[in-house]
Each structure stands twice: as structure tokens, then as C-alpha cells.
Amino acid sequence: MKEIRILSATGMLGSGFREATLKHAMTLKPDFIGADSGSTDPGPYYLGSSDSNFSDSANKRDLRLMLLAGRAAKIPVIVGTACTAGNDDQLARLVGIVRDIAREEKLSFKLAAIHSEQDKGYLKKKLRDGKITPLSNAPEISEAVIDRSAHIVGMCGIEPYIEALENGAEVVIAGRSSDTSIYSAMPVMKGFNPATVWHAAKILECGAACVVQRKYPDCLMVTLTNDHFIVEPPNPEYRCDPVSVASHNLYENSTPYELVEPSGVLNTVAARYEALSDRAVKVSGSTFKPSARYTIKLEGAELAGYQSIIIGSVRDPIILRQLDSWLAGMTQAIKDRLIAVFGSDIETKYEFQIRVFGKDATMGRLESETKLGHEVGLLFQTTAQTQELATAIMKSVGHMAVHYPVPEWTGLITSIAFPYSPAEITRGASYRFNLNHVVEPASPLEMFKIDYEKV
């Protein structure tokens, strides 16, 4: 095999692509179709709760077109990080959608499902054996952290995908996976130079994100040989240039020069980006250094508590000119009132915060701007161990806050505008990412069980 053509259907399953683009891309005879279905971007809620960032309908729309195209051309369809975080519940959910589509469209194929959810006993043993190490800025790890996690996933590399493809899988749905492994597995399996492959995979994993002006999500296609790859968007409205392709290495990556994978590190320092036309770019020159130690990145989420919030705003210039001291006084009064209502042991059972929009609600402690506008938005937030308690606390907070005085006005004031009745809004469970660590498995497949079925 001298060259391989790789089609990325979209940067994020469920975000969409043009049906016409996929049709056109299929005439270019890709060797497989990939899509990433997950990300940590939307936060810890998805890993913690097993919910999906996109609806089943949105995932099904994209997956149906991919499966129809893949089966018609007899090429594999590979999807990684099922339903946002790729835990076992989310894997089962996406596999369920695949089965529904197969039944509705009368498709038949061998399906592989790669499990990325990790057994807590296995991880605790690895921790005791000193086989779990922190990455930069990692929170503390202990057996207690592992125990209280709602879900822990390992980010798989290319090896489980290769195992599944070698066993004849025609559709592969994976739990948590590195985005690039979705696109690297098959080319590496076929013997292509890993340096060229991993760099191409980094460009492919966000779909059409590397075009000059991305107006909507769409497909991307790469033709790869041993020493270079060519990026050319299948959508005629899109074009790539050397800067747009090079720029993509910056995206959500702490450095544009390195990409760390379980099996090694891609280095793009020596990469060359050449325009082949006004819309195609040739990339070559990256290097790949295999790691001495094979590691799998862990992601975990634990319950932080249940939340209730109140949204309000303040327009009175008298209040605004003393906003900080007014809010500090209000916070103390709320604290005292909650002790009176719930008893003194309430202090350890909730966390209370006020966010001030118009001051530092966006940047928090990174904010250095001190000017206020003519009004501010307020977001009161309580986090407690039960939803009932969070909501009960907020009923008292709302009343304390809305009438909290300033010295300049005499008589009862109503100092906050609430847009809603009731003022308090139930937000439900809130989760926290609690791991930023890597583990050393005995083998690349040890942590990733693969189920096969004839659909």
C-alpha cells in the first residue's frame, strides 16, 4: 500500500457535516471514515453523570450517514470517545444507536466496542505499585479519590483499535480514546511512518477546523504516504493554506510542537507546510519518538454536590458604588440566618458563592480591570450534599439578599431585580474532574476490553 486516504466526517460527532460533502468525499475513495464523539471541553458533568453533550438524534443523524457510506464502500467506520466522555454507559448508548441504525437501514457488519472505563480495584493496585504518576497541575490522588469517583476512564491509544481491525471489525466504537488514535490506528497498522500518521491525525481530529475560514462543521480528507500527507477539504467552498494547517497545531494544545500519545511523542519542530494549490497543503518533516514507558492517561469525575442558583441584577448607583462591602455584609447576614434556620452544624454542609457579572464573573481571580458599568448581574450559588438542602438554603438566601440594606436609604428596600419566579433554580448534580494522571499498564490492551458482535 503506497498511500492511504483518510476521511474525517466531522470534528465532533453530533455537531454535523454536509451530506453533500460526505458524498463527494466518498467519490475520492477513502480507506476508512473516522469521527471523534467526545471531549473534556464541556466539563466534568458528562463523565460524572454519563449524560451526552449531544442528543441521541444529533449523534444518530451523523452516524447514520457515516455507516451508510462506510458499508456501501466496504470500508471501516471508526468512532472514539462515545457520547462525550466514553465511559461504559456512554459506550453502550452509542452502540445502541449503531444497532438501531443497522436495523432501520438493514445493514449488517461486525462491530467492535472498546471499553475504556476502569476498574477501581485495578487502579488502586496500580497506585500501590507506584504505577500511577501525576501530570502537570494534577490534583492529589489517593485510594479515597479513586473510591469516590463516579467514573474513571483511560484514554486508549491505537493498539485496541488495531486489535479490533485485525479481528475483522467493520465498525469500531470506542470509549475514551485519544482523538488522534481514531485516525492513526489503521495507517500505523498498515505500516505507514508513525511521524507522518500522527501529524495527519492531529489535523484530522477536528474535521474542517484547519480550513482558512470554517463557517460550519464539515468533513476533511487527508491523503497520506510514508513521508508526507496532503490536506484538501472535500467541501469546494473551503480551502486550506499552509498557515491554516500549521495553526491547527495550536488548538487546545499546550504547545504546537509536541503531541504526547500513549506510545510516544510527535514532534513538529521540523515540519514543512507547502501549498500545492490554492486549497491543498502538503505537510512533511515531523518526527515521532517512541516512549520508553507506555502510559495511559486517566480521567475521573466525582460528585461535587447538588446546586441551586439565583440570578438577579442591581441598577441602583448607590448600591453599585459600595458593591463589594454590600455583598460582604450580605454574605455574613446570610451565614448568620442559615445558622438560625438550620443549626450551627450547617456551616460544614454547604458552599456559598456570589458571582458578579460586570465585575469579574468571566475571569475571576485573573481579572485586573476594576471599572463597573451602570448595572451588574449577580449569580448566587449554593452547593450542598443534597438537592433538598441546596434549594432550602437558597429560599433563605433569596429573601435575605433582595432586602439587604445600604446605609444611605432609610426604610425597607428591594435591592435586586429577579427575572424569575421562583427566584431559585435547581441546577442538579455538579461534578469535579479529580484526576490528571497516567498509569503504566502491563500491556497496551490490558485496560481496554473489546466486545465483538455481528450486527
Add this chain to the structure above:
Amino acid sequence: MPKLWQVTKLIRSKNAGPFELTFDVIFKDHATYEKVRDAKSINAAWFAKTYRLPPEVVVIINYDAASAIKITIPRPTISGDINDTDVYGGQQYGPLVELDVP
């Protein structure tokens, strides 16, 4: 003196995973990029002061291939934690926009 937004085609911030925050400043042309890069207008001391951080946590990377400067810092809170203000990290670049550059 132009402002940074006048000589760039994109200034953005984004999570680099839930534990790091990264800023990309992509210039309109390579010559201006080189001028700003060599003048060190975006340096760790300025960035740390503007974002109220210790300078040693600020990493600045020049990326010639895309005429871009990247800044990476630890996230002040883990993405989505109860104190977090910006889950995607997408609105942290404001103070860069009005920076004076040569």
C-alpha cells in the same frame, strides 16, 4: 502604536485539557509577527502582572510556522469545578486585545 487586535487575525483562549489554559495570538503577516516576537511585547512578566499570576508559571512559545505566539498557564480552577468561571476557557483573552505593540 497599534493595538494587538489590529495586527492579528485571531486572539483566542481555550482549555488545553481541564487543567491548563492556553492563549493563541495569530498575526496577519509574518513581518509584524517577527517585529512583535523580537520586541518581546508579550513576555512572561507582562502577562503575569496582567493576569495576576507568578511569572514562573507562564510559558510563552513562538510558533513561526503559523506566525503565532502561544501562552500557556495552569488553570486557576479545574474546568467545571464549582469555582470555575469559564468551562471552555474561551473568554480569558480580553486583556491581550488592547495591548500596545510596535
